[in-house]
Amino acid sequence: MKRCTVPFFIAHRGCPHKCVFCDQVKISGSSGQLPGETDVAGKIAQYRETAGRGSLEVAFFGGSFTSLPQEVQEQLLSPLQPLMESGEVGAVRISTRPDSVDSVSAAFLKKMGVATVEVGVQSMDDDVLELSGRGYESRQVVQAVHCLKNEGLAVGAQLMPGLPGDSPAKSLDSLGSVLDMKPDFLRIYPTVVISGTLLEELYRCGSYGPMTLDGAVRLCKIMLHKCLLSDVPVIRMGLQPTNELLTDGVIVAGPYHSAFRQLIESELCFDLMAGMIGTAAPADGTTTVFCSPSRISDVIGQKKANVERLWQQFGVRLAAVRPDPLMSPQELTMVSGGRSRTGNMLHDIQYGREVIENE
Ligand code: SF4
CATH class of the missing domain: 3.20.20.70 (Aldolase class I)
Known part of the structure; x- marks a missing residue:
């Protein structure tokens, strides 16, 4: 309770x-x-x-x-x-x-x-x-x-x-x-x-x-x-x-x-998606993301920032973000062109000190 x-x-x-x-x-x-x-x-x-x-x-x-x-x-x-x-x-x-x-x-x-x-x-x-x-x-x-x-x-x-x-x-x-x-x-x-x-x-x-x-x-x-x-x-x-x-x-x-926290959570979602896309962007460029219901707005980002960045940086069009109550908040699944990949923030994101070294 x-x-x-x-x-x-x-x-x-x-x-x-x-x-x-x-x-x-x-x-x-x-x-x-x-x-x-x-x-x-x-x-x-x-x-x-x-x-x-x-x-x-x-x-x-x-x-x-x-x-x-x-x-x-x-x-x-x-x-x-x-x-x-x-x-x-x-x-x-x-x-x-x-x-x-x-x-x-x-x-x-x-x-x-x-x-x-x-x-x-x-x-x-x-x-x-x-x-x-x-x-x-x-x-x-x-x-x-x-x-x-x-x-x-x-x-x-x-x-x-x-x-x-x-x-x-x-x-x-x-x-x-x-x-x-x-x-x-x-x-x-x-x-x-x-x-x-x-x-x-x-x-x-x-x-x-x-x-x-x-x-x-x-x-x-x-x-x-x-x-x-x-x-x-x-x-x-x-x-x-x-x-x-x-x-x-x-x-x-x-x-x-x-909404500082949401900026951070959205960044984590973006970095996870970016890592999953890597250099192999889906051929047709259209992707659906499945995530925990609590994550939907983080995946999209404030003012659709992540939608825009996925398109600009990878040519990936985020067609839909769907809730999956069985997923943990750390997991995202990207489905595109009949291919599905699941990533987890705990295992699939790595930040080295170089990310902040020149700050
Ligand atoms: S310890 Fe410092 S931050 Fe905390 S109430 Fe006192 S002056 Fe403020």
Whole structure:
């Protein structure tokens, strides 16, 4: 049964830092006001009505939960205890900074029923972390993940390719280091310049250049593919298009796209089809693709981009894309001229570092 998330944004609460890219209010669309006991209970009741019998997960996003004073953490988590006992709330998740986690805070979270901790890793390159004002080193990420896993908590990691001092090669190395820690899931947010941040100042004075959208798509498709191969789900790519973020002037520069994830998924589909076609394009040039129902729009691409590219690059006319519920999202079958080929993203796509080497 699908789990419904009851979100509480505690933007910047508990955070003593000022990372160069951060304006949590604009990113999350929240004032960051801490919810009181009645707010928590009221919102859960409201979500209960729409969730029906589905399980509820309470999530405290933004800010650095474990940097909050202990009594405030208790104040937020205590009202959830009877609801967890009664089964009203099935799980609790929080997000925090790596240097705010140690064995004591991990044990406290476990005791209070927290099941999942999202760690804002952002990069595993110490120069990038320093230039971004993160205030910790990569070894602290390793320690934090170790402490959380020791308590049996699920760990999510957030990465931000494109920070100051970063490069596509460094981003891939960061991803490799994070995957070595065997996280339960990832979020990947290509760095975007938000107004009012230190990053905006760096950008305006020419000290920082963001990734282009094309460059971010090229890098992130490789990152997503590596996660697929490692069997680590990526639950979000690109910033959520909140009203605050989309207000005129808030996004100053950088690879923001409201459907960034779909750009990436479409690229993977295109690369798989391109590999399957290879040099042997079908004689009559007309092809039908069969795929998992969830994949149809990825195969076609935004504004039919993949249809156009298949025609331009290979002379292949994509006549139809048909759903096949028995296929996995990683598989595509191309049928043309009575010939059928099936490819799988896990086995039939290979990205070498040369794809991003000159970025
Ligand atoms: S640690 Fe998180 S909340 Fe604090 S300034 Fe950095 S990004 Fe913002």
